Amino acid sequence: MYNTLFNIEKKWEKVTEEQINDIAKVNTGSITNDFEAQNMGIPVGELLFFSAYLRKYYLGELIAIKSENGAWIELNSVFEQLNFAITVNNESLTAKGWFISPNNQFEMNLNEQKVFVNGVTYSLNEQDYYIDAGDIFIDYEQLNAWFALKLKLDFNSLELYLDPQVKLPIEQKLQREQRKFNASLDHLVPTLPWKASPYQASSNPVADLQLSYSATKNNTSLNYSILGSQDLAYVNAEYYLAGREGNLISDSRLSFSRQDTHASLLGPLGATNVQFGDVLATQIGSNFSSYYARGIKINNKPLYKKVNNNQINLTGAVQAGWDVELYRNKILIDQQLSLPDGRYLFENIDLLFGANTFELIFYGPQGQVERKVEEYLVDGNSLEEGEGFYEVSLTQEGEQLLNHSTSVNAQDGWLLSGRYERGITDNLSVYSGLSTLSSDDGDDEHRYALGSNLSIFNKVLVNLDYEQNNNREDELEIAVRSEFAEQSVRFSMRKASQLLNKNLKDGPLDDSSTYELFVSGNVMQNEYGRLSYQNTASHITNDTQDNVLRLGNILNYSIAGYSFNNSLQWADNDRFFGSSLLQKRFGRISTRLGVNYSLEPEGEITSYETEFSRSLSPNLQAELKLTHQLDDNIKYAELGLNWQAKLFSINSNFNYDSEDNWRVGLFGRFSLGYDTVNNDYFLNRRSLVQAGSLMVHVYLDNNNNGIFDQDDENIEGVKVKGLQNYRTGLSDENGIALLSGMPANLTTDIVIDTDSLPDPFYIAATEGFSITPRAGFVEYMEIPLNNSSEIEGTVYKQTGDTSEIEPYATVKLLDKTGKEVAQTQAAYDGYYLFTDLRPGQYKAVIDDEFKERKSLKNTQQIQVDLSAKGDVLVGVDFTLKEKAQTQGYIANIGDFSSLAILKTYYQLIKKNVSGVVKQSPFYVKDTVLNRYVLALAYDKTESVMLKDACLNIAEKGLSCTVQAQRINH
Structure with missing residues (x-):
């Protein structure tokens, strides 16, 4: 398993010929398609990114979501990768078109749960598709049935293989082009101009809110919790408030932070992360037990790199009253129940050699279930030679900014903690730590720790940790x-x-x-x-x-x-006990049967329970749970109904036991943000606090000034995509597209999906941009649209007093800076066409190589000015003229196979040839010898001037000869 994962990392560097052969093994069946053997602990609902291969050809990345039976594949990305002429309408949940040939018709309607393929009707069940953020995902087996793709998934390497029965048009195209592929995956690296997301004096506030109401036979309870974030005074402020009926604020937390991926905070300290307010003290060794306390913490650890490869602490924010289970490689290793203070903390979790897949399952008080996965691949020392990272904190234990903590510390006082780790070699790193507590009761404590991590041939890891106190x-x-x-x-x-x-x-x-x-x-x-x-x-x-x-x-x-x-x-x-759990899905119904038992000191079943859950619709689920505690002979029944709307979630449950106790609960959860542009609040089901968000304003810039003003129009229904983080959003009636749940500190390109533009003549004013999202921060950017223009014309060749068509000329379009923005080739009749042009000033030219090959030259300069309204310029014609030929003599001071080398040589001898003759040096191309000749001077005859010039040059130690030369001009 470790070797497989290790190779996955190497995949991102380059696909070698050997790897291409491995990919071809799918045709011989040597790659298994056993999902149970490969699921790697990936939970249902997890977003996946598969590298897609069509036999030996790499196609790109496909978006998928893990399902119980394999995976749901994003439908639109499949059609785009395979060049199927099928249009997907995410709003109406339909798709229509043809594939491979126009005779193969396809039509899908998820509202009726029907698919029509070449006259054959397929019925769909709820588990056959999945709707997420407006995108349609289809079970991979359904795609195989519809299109005979022989699609196989490899969860170990996150690769997807297609071996269709017939050769697809995209494969034929790739064979024609004889394109060579590698898996460097350059498209995963952002390339568009980066736009900073600087900290602000005050940014759009965001908050995750949870409201719950419960009633029992004896009492009622109303609870709330708020986890909020925004920029304040050029740092990020995060707060947590929780309360209940009769106690408005039962718990609270307030912290401030600033991060920098370039490690430029605090000058010479080179910090990447500065936190103050309520923070967790620095962990100096393996023993760590800390609560939020007011203070400050600074470190220079990379925001994207996990440094410790021996033990980890998993912590994060969570709403009050939730339970959290921690699984490592599908095995439950720890749990925390009814968390009161808005955070979970699993301390000192051992990391195994190889793959460590940690799955956090969050259970809400009304039956909600959420999942989070973190991957750690341990294959050697985590620090390279010379790398060094520090972290230091100063906290007042037992005190918080708002003094509403429910935590109780063993000792109160000022705690100073620091840790430094450094890579001695690529295989050996050491660390040391020191903490000192000035206790309020006078019992000061001083603790120090040291240790090392040693990797032996990347096969064995040896860790040593030592701690001591006073x-x-x-x-x-x-x-x-x-x-x-x-x-x-x-x-x-x-x-x-x-x-x-x-x-x-x-x-x-x-x-x-x-x-x-x-x-x-x-x-x-x-x-x-x-x-x-x-x-x-x-x-x-x-x-x-x-x-x-x-x-x-x-x-x-x-x-x-x-x-x-x-x-x-x-x-x-004499303690011997156990538990068993059997799970199976039957159609739309998922079932679980669990039994707890004891073998010693007495063999007996202590309890058992059954669970049934069923999806009533894509957004509505029902659950039934029956439990029997045999030790006290109490039976429980619980019924839940969960509604996951686009903007919020509502959960309800009813619990009843055999002693006539009952409980009813209603729970709501949503994220709230504020749109400062339109002065309006907005809701989102995804957390806006624990991830980054981007609001993109899409509008038609009629005057092309890059500013939204009265003459401009908001454009609705445009899809905005994050290419590296796979987030999408559709613009609303105000032209605002919200991309939420963006991973923090992961730079991504932001572009317009041109297929979603409502007018085929619309075009984005720029190629797009890239940003680096920040957790709890809503960035605002604009993408103006323009009406695109067209230029068309004909290329002619002047012969005497008449003109004739010049076919197949290469025509280029340059912007005002001289940068090429478009290129096309004229047809057999000399006609050329440029489409999808942005407003601006352009220069149209004929390619120099074409003119050189045809011995042609320009007769005019063609410049055009395209307006923001969208122009169609016709008759933008070129008239070329054959070059004249002149026989004469030149002073040859060198000939070269490359024009670049000629120009370099001329710069070296420029001072020596300057002023020798009144003419300026020039070069001509000898088409017979295919070489470039550097000439000092020209004359119609073998004149004395040329000979004297060569003698002068020879005296300076340079070569020069007078020779006959035919010159085209």
């Missing part, structure tokens, strides 16, 4: 991680001395030793299913209790849509 407590841990036969292995040894009573600083210590072995991987993945496991064994000894041995095993088996999980935990204190 209370005689210390801890040493050595961990070795590797991968054998695609099985992840981790062995660690930990020795620690801890105070038995924290209040007695001079009291006795408890010495402990812990040995832990962790092994996980796949046992089987073939046509008989996928079987994966995780085994743990730990042995603990200390001074206060006997030796403890614990063993654990988790198995996951998946086949044909069934998924079975079983977990067993055993300890030598």
Whole structure:
């Protein structure tokens, strides 16, 4: 598994000939299509980007969404990649056109859940398609059925292969062009002019709001929470407020930050991130327990790079009352329940060698389910030689800006923490950390930590961590991680001395030793299913209790849509228990059956539960959950109804148990922003706080002044796309397109989808731009449109007093700076045409190479001025003339195969030839020898002037000869 992931990283550099051969293996069936063997822990609903290959040809990237049976593929991108003449209407949920040949007709209507392909009718179920942000996604198996593409997905490398039964027109085109491909994926690198998103004195405010109401037999409860963000005084301000009926503000948090990808903050400190207000203290070692406290934190760590490759902390904002589960490679490893303070924090999570896919599942109080995935690929030392990063913080523990924290610190006081890590070589890095707490009760604590990360041949990782404080407590841990036969292995040894009573600083210590072995991987993945496991064994000894041995095993088996999980935990204190979970989807209904049981000290089932969920429509889901707790013989039933609208979500549930207790809950969630241009608020279902957003104003700039004024028109229904972050938005009646959920600090090009323009003669005034989004910030940009112009004419050749057609001439169009903006070739009758031209001044020219080859020259200069109203200029004709030929003599001071070399040589000898003759040096092309000749002077005869000039040049050590030369002019 690790080797596969390691190769994925290398894929972005270049596709070698060997990789092209690997791609061709799909034709021989050597690449598996077993999704259960490849799903990599990717959750349903996750956005994916597949590299698409048509046999050996790389086509580009396709957008997809993970489904339970594979993936839904974005329909419009498929048609664009394959050049199918099918138009998709996302608003009406329809598509119509033909593919491969006009005889193959296609029509789709999702409102009726029908598809017509060459007279054959296909019926669709809810699981066959997915609607997200207005885009239509279709199950990959349906695409195979409709178009016989033999489409296969490889989730390991996120690649998509097509091996259709017939040769597609796009493949024939690629073969004709004999195009060579590589997978450097240059289109993934933004190339358009970058527009900064500077911090502002006051920006558009955004907020994620949660409102909930619940009622039981005994009481009612009304709760709210707000997570907001905006620029304030040229920094980003983020706040969290939560309250309930009778307690308006039960929890609060306020923090400020400023980030810079170029590490230019605070001058010589070169910081990338500065935070102040309520912050988390710097983690100096593996022991970390911190709450939000008022203070300041500074670091120079790259915003896009994960530095620590031994342990991580996963933290983020979350609405109050939500539960969070943490899975690593599909195995549940931790959970936090009913979070009160608007954040989750999983501390000191071990990273395994190879792939670490962390899935965070968020459960709302009314049955909402959201997912987030973070990937860590550990293959060696994370720091290169000479790299160094620091982080330092100063916090007042136990105090917050608004003093409404629900957290309780073990010690209060001022805490100064700092950590520095550096790469000694590419395979070895070291770190050190120091913290000092000036406690309010006088018990100051000083702690230091140091450690190292060593990579051995990129196969074995060795980590050493040591911590000690002034209370005689210390801890040493050595961990070795590797991968054998695609099985992840981790062995660690930990020795620690801890105070038995924290209040007695001079009291006795408890010495402990812990040995832990962790092994996980796949046992089987073939046509008989996928079987994966995780085994743990730990042995603990200390001074206060006997030796403890614990063993654990988790198995996951998946086949044909069934998924079975079983977990067993055993300890030598007669504790042996486990749980099982069976999942399966039947049509529109998803089912889960779970059982908890005990084997020792007594064999019994302790509880069981069943869940059923069904999609009533693309935006409406219903859930039923039945639970029986056998230890107290209480039965529970819960019914939920979830409505995911475009701008908000509403969830409701009803819970009833066998003791006549009941509970009703209603929950609403949405994000709120403010449009300062139109002085109006707007809603969005996606979080506007935890990601970046962009508002693009699309309008018709009738006077081409680049400013929206009274004569300009807002344009509705235009699709604006982010090319690297795959976000889209449609302009509304005010011409505003909102692109939300943009990953922070990922630069992306922003362009207009020309197919969405309501008038075929509209054209964007510029190619577009690129931006770097910031979390919690709504950027505003404009993309003006113009009426496009056309230029047409004919190319003639003058022969004596008459003119005749000059066919196939290459015509170029240059802007006022001399930059080429368009090129075309005249037809057999000399006719040429330029379309989709922006307003401006242009110069039309005939290509110099064509004129040289035909021995032709210009007779006039053609300049045009195109207005913003859209012009159609006809009769913009060229008249060329044959060059005259003159026989004479030149003083040849050099001949060259390249014009560039000739010009370079002339610059070197310019001082030596200046003033020798009154004529200016020139060059002529010898078409017979295909060389460029540098001439000092010309005369009709072999004159004395030419001979004297050559003698003068020869005296300066340069070559010069007088020779006969035919000159075209």
